Amino acid sequence: MAxxxxxxxxxxxxxxxAAKGAVRRGRGPGAGARRKGExxxxxxxxxxxxxxxxxxxxxxxxxxxxxxxxxxxxxKIAGGLAFLRRRITGDYDVDExxxxxxxxxxxxxxxxxxxxxKYFRVEVKGIENIPxxxxxxxxxxxxxxxxxxxxxxxxxxHDNHPAGRHLRLLAADLVFMLxxxxxxxRKAGHTLACAxxxxxxxxxxxxxxxxxxxxxxxxxxxxxxxxxxxxxxxxFVSTALRAGTPIVPCSIVGAEEIYPMxxxxxxxxxxxxxxxxxxTPTFPWLGPLGAVPLPTxxxxxxxxxxxxxxxxxxxxxxxxxxxxxxDQVREQIQHTLYKLLVQRRxxxx
Numbered sequence: 508m509a510x511x512x513x514x515x516x517x518x519x520x521x522x523x524x525a526a527k528g529a530v531r532r533g534r535g536p537g538a539g540a541r542r543k544g545e546x547x548x549x550x551x552x553x554x555x556x557x558x559x560x561x562x563x564x565x566x567x568x569x570x571x572x573x574x575x576x577x578x579x580x581x582x583k584i585a586g587g588l589a590f591l592r593r594r595i596t597g598d599y600d601v602d603e604x605x606x607x608x609x610x611x612x613x614x615x616x617x618x619x620x621x622x623x624x625k626y627f628r629v630e631v632k633g634i635e636n637i638p639x640x641x642x643x644x645x646x647x648x649x650x651x652x653x654x655x656x657x658x659x660x661x662x663x664x665h666d667n668h669p670a671g672r673h674l675r676l677l678a679a680d681l682v683f684m685l686x687x688x689x690x691x692x693r694k695a696g697h698t699l700a701c702a703x704x705x706x707x708x709x710x711x712x713x714x715x716x717x718x719x720x721x722x723x724x725x726x727x728x729x730x731x732x733x734x735x736x737x738x739x740x741x742x743f744v745s746t747a748l749r750a751g752t753p754i755v756p757c758s759i760v761g762a763e764e765i766y767p768m769x770x771x772x773x774x775x776x777x778x779x780x781x782x783x784x785x786x787t788p789t790f791p792w793l794g795p796l797g798a799v800p801l802p803t804x805x806x807x808x809x810x811x812x813x814x815x816x817x818x819x820x821x822x823x824x825x826x827x828x829x830x831x832x833x834d835q836v837r838e839q840i841q842h843t844l845y846k847l848l849v850q851r852r853x854x855x856x
Contacts, residue, residue: 604704605693608673615695616662623662626802627761631667633809636755639670642709643812644747645716646836647757648735648844649724652766652785655800656725656759660716661695663807675708676716677701681782702746709750716757717743719833726783728771732763733848735841741833744815748823748832753812756836758843761805764854766790803854806847810839 590613593599601607623629637643647660661674677700683689698704700717708715718724719738727736747754770786790797813835822828 601694604675604696604698604708606675606696607694608696610694611673611696615691616665619658619662620666623659623666623805627659627765627805629659629663629761629805629807631663631807631809633811634664634667636809636812637664637668637672637714638753638812639668639672640712642712642750642752643714643755644705644709644743644750644752645674645714645755645757645809646743646840647716647718648733648759648840649718649720650727650732650759651725651762651800652768652787653800654718654725655765656762657716657718659762659805660757660759660807664714664809672714674714674716677705677718679721702742705743705746706750709746709752719743722782726768726771726785729763729767729769733760733844735837735844738833738837741829744829744832744836745823747815748818748829749820751816753814753816754832754836755812756810756839756843758808758810758840758847759805760807760844760847760851761803761854764803765800767801801855804851804856806851808843808847810843 590609593609599607599609637645645660645664647656650656657676657678661676664674665671673696675696675698678692678697679700682692682697683699698708705715705717720736721739723736727734744754766785766787768785768787772784772786776782776784787797789799813832815832818828
């Protein structure tokens with residue numbers, strides 16, 4: 508008996524070719540007969556697999572492994588409708604501080620991410636110094652006339668950390684006095700800059716961000732850029748000591764030049780209830796267009812954490828220890844700022 512050629516059934520191309528060949532050749536009378544004494548071949552019959560979807564007229568063939576056309580958009584539309592349904596029906600969670608994680612991830616981060624990635628082109632260094640779990644206090648310099656540096660740090664940490672951790676920023680009273688900003692800040696996880704709230708967040712395992720320079724840093728003139736202002740009385744160190752969480756210094760380069768503050772209209776600031784009223788080369792001379800920040804190149808570097816869990820509980824009341832740790836954090840941030848400035852090729856590139 509002649510050797511039989513075996514065609515594997517899991518080979519779609521061979522099966523398709525055999526089927527086409529059978530259609531072309533046809534089967535005449537006696538084509539299916541076998542010789543006497545030849546064993547009967549038993550063949551497994553499998554149902555033909557239907558294509559996922561027919562390609563649109565004029566569309567090219569679908570590549571192997573390529574998802575069906577339109578599936579991505581359908582999933583996005585379905586996800587958006589489900590999100591809207593949860594917002595309308597109130598089927599979403601907020602914590603005791605008003606933090607809305609779903610709204611932050613789906614909306615706020617999506618709005619801020621293009622600014623961080625495309626406009627300021629934020630480069631992140633030292634992300635491995637941020638713990639994957641548990642609380643930590645991130646202490647950063649503050650600058651830029653408008654506090655965009657905190658928002659960019661929040662996006663950079665979430666998008667670059669392997670665990671996708673969220674940063675809970677401590678904000679000044681003024682943030683929670685402005686009508687729209689107040690609600691957005693609460694939804695994004697920000698809370699009032701007080702020791703009690705910060706300690707509760709740290710003890711619950713959250714990453715907390717603080718900028719001890721406050722308005723003195725964000726509102727300083729352009730001539731004093733990258734010169735750290737006073738860090739207060741070291742209240743953030745006392746909070747970290749009570750919670751037993753590490754302190755992570757953070758240095759941000761690039762924010763100082765987005766609104767070069769060359770003057771301060773103090774009288775107008777007092778009338779409006781603001782700590783300062785900035786005058787820049789473009790604002791208020793160009794009106795609303797002057798509020799557009801310059802597209803500087805940013806670098807955010809997280810330094811090595813300073814542990815606090817080795818100190819006794821009463822260490823939080825030791826003024827000399829708080830002063831030393833505060834000075835250590837400030838010097839580390841300032842030293843890193845100088846190093847990054849030396850390495851920087853240009854303000855915009």
